Amino acid sequence: MPELPEVETTRRGISPHIEGRKVDRVIVRQPRLRWPVADDLPARLIGQTVLSVGRRAKYLLLNTEAGTLIIHLGMSGSLRIVDETANVAAHDHIDICLDSGLRLRYRDPRRFGALLWTSQEPLQHSLLKHLGPEPLSAEFDGDYLYQQAVNRSVSIKQFIMDGRVVVGVGNIYANEALFSAGIHPRRSAGRIGLVRYQRLAVMIKKILLEAIRVGGTSLRDFVNSDGNPGYFSQSLQVYGRAGGNCIKCQAKLREIRLGQRSTVYCSNCQH
């Protein structure tokens, strides 16, 4: 389940293979994704050279002279570099064939992802222009979070998972960051002080950086562009450990649902 570290790991994995390469062919086996793949997408891509591979939030941006291919991996999507002899497995929905003979293969069992073309400045696309800052940018810190939280009654966990506040913090890392910062996930965002927000911002950055360093978190479906799993799951302190003991105080970890999401916390360490 790709969150920001998984998307960044994917970006770093595919970039060396596709930057500077021309698209020869596009094979669409299943156009029904979150939004249907446009009929004219292959025609727009063929003949274009991939100038760079960027990322904004959990969106990958394949930039060409004519426009940008925006890719979202949804819940279960992955991108892999394969050669033309590689077998096509179930849920391998799209191949972007390059002049090197390699292919960028999009696989997505649950089809929550998307491939969209835009000819405009990609950051002005309706999906991207209202997004909050990148969590690893200088713009994102405790002061920023504190200002954004004024008069907000929503729970802190839903608050930091809101892409208009900060992008890329999904359920796994929200659980982990709140545990590390000692903040109860149900606490109202507007009732947390500046000092605690400063600690939370530091923890979000630290956890995301560590997850990127080890190649993301592998739970069920995620593999990186080489087809290998990430290793951050071995570092998870609360997520997926409900009923187990807190690593700090040995109390039993509790599980609740917030915003329809599984939320695990220690009632002794988080207030």
Add this chain to the structure above:
DNA sequence: TTAATCACCTGAGGGC
């Protein structure tokens, strides 16, 4: 404007 809920989708896992 904010908060809550729904919808999309398939595979894994548990219960019978």
Add this chain to the structure above:
DNA sequence: TGCCCTCAGGTGATTA
């Protein structure tokens, strides 16, 4: 073994 049900989760759309 096979069937059925629940759960997992990102995010835009809809509703209150």
